[in-house]
Amino acid sequence: MPTLTVNGRAQAVAAEPETPLLYVLRDEFGLNGAKFGCGLGQCGACTVEVEGRAVLSCLTPIGLLEGRPVTTVEGLGTPENPGPLQAAFIAENAAQCGYCIAGMVMRAYALLRNNPHPGEAEIRDALRLNLCRCGTHMRILAAVRRAAGREPAATGATP
Amino acid sequence: MALTRRTLLVGGALLVGIGLPRPARAAAPTGSLPAAPRIDAWIRLGEDGAATVLTGKAELGQGIKTALIQVAAEELGLDPASVHLVTADTELTPNEGYTAGSHSMQDSATAIRLAAAAARALLAEAAGRRLGLPPESLTVADGAVAAPDGMRLPFGELVQEVDLEAEVPATTPLRDPATYTMVGRPLPRVDIPGKVAGAASYVQDIRAPGMVHARILRPPRPGARLVALEAESVAARSGVIRVHRDGDFVAVLAEREYAAVTALRALARVAVWQGGTVVPEPDALFSDLAGRKAERTVIHEAGAGTPVPAGRRLTAQYRRRYQMHGSIGPSCAVAEFDGSRLTVWSHAQGMFPLRKALAEMLALPEDQVRCIHVEGSGCYGHNGADDAAGDAALLARALPGRPVRVQYTREQEHLWEPYGGAMLTEASAVLGPDGRIADWDYSVRSPTHLTRPPGAGQLLSARMLEKPFRAPPPKALPQPEGGGDRNAIPLYRLPRARVAHDFVTDMPLRVSALRSLGAYMNVFSIESFLDELAEAAGADPVAFRLAHLDDPRARAVIEAAAERFGWGRTLQRGHGAGFAFARYKNLAAYCALAVEVAVARESGRVRLVRAQGAVDAGQIVNPHGIRDQIEGGIIQAMSWSLFEAVAHDAEGPTSRDWSTYPIARFPDIPERLDVHLIDRPGAPFLGAGEVAQGPTAAALANAIRQAAGVRLRELPMRPELVKAGIGV
Numbered sequence: 001m002p003t004l005t006v007n008g009r010a011q012a013v014a015a016e017p018e019t020p021l022l023y024v025l026r027d028e029f030g031l032n033g034a035k036f037g038c039g040l041g042q043c044g045a046c047t048v049e050v051e052g053r054a055v056l057s058c059l060t061p062i063g064l065l066e067g068r069p070v071t072t073v074e075g076l077g078t079p080e081n082p083g084p085l086q087a088a089f090i091a092e093n094a095a096q097c098g099y100c101i102a103g104m105v106m107r108a109y110a111l112l113r114n115n116p117h118p119g120e121a122e123i124r125d126a127l128r129l130n131l132c133r134c135g136t137h138m139r140i141l142a143a144v145r146r147a148a149g150r151e152p153a154a155t156g157a158t159p
Numbered sequence: 160m161a162l163t164r165r166t167l168l169v170g171g172a173l174l175v176g177i178g179l180p181r182p183a184r185a186a187a188p189t190g191s192l193p194a195a196p197r198i199d200a201w202i203r204l205g206e207d208g209a210a211t212v213l214t215g216k217a218e219l220g221q222g223i224k225t226a227l228i229q230v231a232a233e234e235l236g237l238d239p240a241s242v243h244l245v246t247a248d249t250e251l252t253p254n255e256g257y258t259a260g261s262h263s264m265q266d267s268a269t270a271i272r273l274a275a276a277a278a279r280a281l282l283a284e285a286a287g288r289r290l291g292l293p294p295e296s297l298t299v300a301d302g303a304v305a306a307p308d309g310m311r312l313p314f315g316e317l318v319q320e321v322d323l324e325a326e327v328p329a330t331t332p333l334r335d336p337a338t339y340t341m342v343g344r345p346l347p348r349v350d351i352p353g354k355v356a357g358a359a360s361y362v363q364d365i366r367a368p369g370m371v372h373a374r375i376l377r378p379p380r381p382g383a384r385l386v387a388l389e390a391e392s393v394a395a396r397s398g399v400i401r402v403h404r405d406g407d408f409v410a411v412l413a414e415r416e417y418a419a420v421t422a423l424r425a426l427a428r429v430a431v432w433q434g435g436t437v438v439p440e441p442d443a444l445f446s447d448l449a450g451r452k453a454e455r456t457v458i459h460e461a462g463a464g465t466p467v468p469a470g471r472r473l474t475a476q477y478r479r480r481y482q483m484h485g486s487i488g489p490s491c492a493v494a495e496f497d498g499s500r501l502t503v504w505s506h507a508q509g510m511f512p513l514r515k516a517l518a519e520m521l522a523l524p525e526d527q528v529r530c531i532h533v534e535g536s537g538c539y540g541h542n543g544a545d546d547a548a549g550d551a552a553l554l555a556r557a558l559p560g561r562p563v564r565v566q567y568t569r570e571q572e573h574l575w576e577p578y579g580g581a582m583l584t585e586a587s588a589v590l591g592p593d594g595r596i597a598d599w600d601y602s603v604r605s606p607t608h609l610t611r612p613p614g615a616g617q618l619l620s621a622r623m624l625e626k627p628f629r630a631p632p633p634k635a636l637p638q639p640e641g642g643g644d645r646n647a648i649p650l651y652r653l654p655r656a657r658v659a660h661d662f663v664t665d666m667p668l669r670v671s672a673l674r675s676l677g678a679y680m681n682v683f684s685i686e687s688f689l690d691e692l693a694e695a696a697g698a699d700p701v702a703f704r705l706a707h708l709d710d711p712r713a714r715a716v717i718e719a720a721a722e723r724f725g726w727g728r729t730l731q732r733g734h735g736a737g738f739a740f741a742r743y744k745n746l747a748a749y750c751a752l753a754v755e756v757a758v759a760r761e762s763g764r765v766r767l768v769r770a771q772g773a774v775d776a777g778q779i780v781n782p783h784g785i786r787d788q789i790e791g792g793i794i795q796a797m798s799w800s801l802f803e804a805v806a807h808d809a810e811g812p813t814s815r816d817w818s819t820y821p822i823a824r825f826p827d828i829p830e831r832l833d834v835h836l837i838d839r840p841g842a843p844f845l846g847a848g849e850v851a852q853g854p855t856a857a858a859l860a861n862a863i864r865q866a867a868g869v870r871l872r873e874l875p876m877r878p879e880l881v882k883a884g885i886g887v
Contacts, residue, residue: 015417019417020417023416023417023420027415027416030366031357032357032358032359032364033356033357035361035363035487035488036363036489036566037487037488037569038489038817039569040816042569042816042817045488073356073357074357076356077356078356079358082352082356086355086356089355090351090352091347093347093351093783093787095220095351095354096220096222096537096791097534097536098220098351098354098355098360099487099488099535124825124826124828125825125826127825128824128825132487133486133537133539133822134795135794135795135798136787136790137825138790138794138829138832139787139790
């Protein structure tokens with residue numbers, strides 16, 4: 001029985017090693033952040049962070065993850081006490097339906113861990129693997145810029 | 160997410176059934192109030208002084224929860240944190256039909272505002288009785304009624320003395336918009352903190368005790384029939400509860416989700432299908448559409464008795480391919496049947512129509528079916544949500560006492576959702592000697608844009624049962640809102656005009672409502688053609704539009720967008736600017752849009768560089784809410800217009816995932832996107848959620864014309880069309 005460490009909590013998991021991480025996160029750990037979007041590694045809704053890298057949990061078998069701590073959006077803060085990156089998304093209204101957002105946050109989290117002050121092109125390039133259908137892209141970019149301590153977005157509503 | 164049923168205690172108020180019909184009201188807008196005229200249909204007050212607000216509309220990601228809370232908080236005089244909102248639930252909330260057509264603010268916010276104002280008036284009267292003061296001398300704010308001497312009576316102390324069962328009086332005084340402290344402010348979205356931190360926010364996140372996981376087996380192509388299914392090996396798999404079959408509707412039920420995933424793959428291997436409907440090849444799509452039987456309605460005629468004026472006649476035809484909703488989360492639903500009552504949790508747009516369809520399908524009385532809206536992934540119209548709810552209901556009946564969660568696969572959502580239909584338009588106009596449009600003739604050929612429930616036959620699986628339900632014949636949505644002919648009548652001053660709608664009654668692929676319905680195509684056509692006429696007249700496109708417009712609010716958004724964009728400035732080589740305008744449905748929000756594109760001549764690739772919108776949505780409730788709807792609309796419509804067409808062959812759709820149906824990604828997102836909002840304090844709310852779709856398509860086409868000299872008349876405007884136009 002593989003043991004996984006998710007958000008600092010180690011747990012033996014009653015699942016075959018080939019089981020994709022996504023189903024274990026949702027069903028064994030009871031976490032909601034990582035979403036089922038395609039199961040094909042095309043949309044990024046299931047993105048989590050492993051050892052500084054953004055990982056698609058719908059494609060990653062848990063057998064590869066023993067001894068490798070996994071961080072999901074739940075590991076960054078709570079709705080009442082959000083972490084800095086989550087707070088940036090809240091401040092920028094960076095969600096419409098929000099189904100893609102936990103994946104966006106985790107993709108950005110992995111980027112900022114490796115590169116705390118990315119440029120605009122680096123942010124866009126990092127996020128290119130994650131799809132958003134509501135068209136919240138400008139808000140998401142603004143949130144990542146804010147978390148990276150960069151100037152506020154060159155975009156917005158004027159009264 | 161814990162499930163709460165039948166009763167719900169929120170803010171100290173016990174919620175039960177509501178409302179009785181009464182005669183319609185007239186005069187000022189009343190939204191959905193006439194259908195549920197009692198105050199307590201919309202507003203309840205608790206002993207703790209908090210309010211519970213009920214809406215028949217649903218949160219689809221458009222931010223409606225936040226806006227409705229603001230409206231109620233403003234009229235009540237209550238902190239928004241003390242306002243709890245309950246959204247569409249057939250047992251608790253008013254029946255407001257579908258959450259669609261950019262109606263939520265017009266319908267629900269208007270009703271809630273009036274009901275909240277009526278509740279406030281009753282609170283003031285109750286306080287006045289206690290204090291021996293006239294109600295007009297009292298102030299209602301911060302959850303209390305205050306006397307001039309500073310004496311305060313909190314709402315909670317007055318609740319027993321107000322009768323919220325009363326109907327909202329026709330003469331309820333509303334707060335003066337000049338005194339607003341909550342409406343008009345960018346209150347942060349109430350749902351985002353949970354969504355960025357993994358709180359249970361979606362129907363996908365429901366985990367009910369004893370819940371089972373279901374996966375549906377779909378045919379390999381539309382219309383195929385199941386001729387053999389040796390399912391014993393699948394049923395015997397570890398963790399599988401059973402394989403359910405009713406006609407061609409087949410599902411596997413398992414204790415754990417991943418067991419259901421793998422069992423479905425096994426099930427697909429043992430199913431044998433035969434036949435299927437024949438779909439025209441993509442090359443024949445438009446000739447097929449042009450040849451289909453259609454019912455013609457002339458929806459607008461002006462100056463028919465006058466002779467056709469002299470001048471230069473221009474004609475053009477425009478085309479639009481099938482496009483899909485493409486929700487990021489495939490549809491999901493949970494249902495539970497206790498032997499007599501069915502409860503369904505769904506992210507569909509209409510809980511009451513869904514209840515009707517489910518009751519018909521299962522032959523249950525409607526009052527034994529409850530539908531509760533829970534958020535899902537954004538839908539942008541009629542996607543797979545209703546179908547998933549239907550599947551969950553069928554399976555819950557087969558497994559009484561256990562909640563059943565149905566989750567579609569990516570491929571199922573892509574292949575089986577009802578698409579936005581292929582369309583054709585024809586425009587013809589005479590340019591008079593004065594450079595103005597002297598005659599206008601326009602027709603739109605379109606399939607239906609509405610195949611939603613309440614008919615059981617609108618649910619995909621209901622058509623596959625042993626005793627199948629048939630889809631009812633499609634009906635055209637009437638003007639003034641229209642369906643395929645939505646926004647087919649230009650807002651421009653046209654002394655002589657004729658507009659016809661050719662309603663195609665039968666389509667080879669399943670179609671239904673996609674954000675803005677026919678407005679996307681009609682505005683693309685009309686606003687492209689306006690530019691073609693302006694070019695022929697040697698006129699500036701913005702000046703040409705203004706020369707044909709009288710409505711001052713239309714002119715204001717056009718002038719604002721043009722000015723802020725820097726219309727008329729020289730752009731770098733390979734770039735072009737384009738403009739477009741529409742008032743959604745000719746009765747909702749106004750939107751003007753200027754865009755700059757870059758066209759790569761060798762690849763034909765078009766990139767949206769920047770966009771400047773200007774919008775008038777009447778009284779603004781939450782400026783960030785409107786901004787986000789417009790930004791999102793522009794980006795989504797840019798994706799539709801540059802990249803998206805459902806691929807299909809003779810056997811049906813072949814766009815089965817994001818590689819076969821690519822949509823915009825971050826590298827396609829503009830460098831700048833600005834939205835200018837024109838506030839109209841005190842004016843009626845005008846729905847803004849769909850207004851950007853059409854203008855975006857046309858502004859892009861007009862900008863491509865300026866950048867590359869190519870006039871594209873087909874959506875999507877893919878690189879191969881650009882290259883063919885340029886001749887490379």
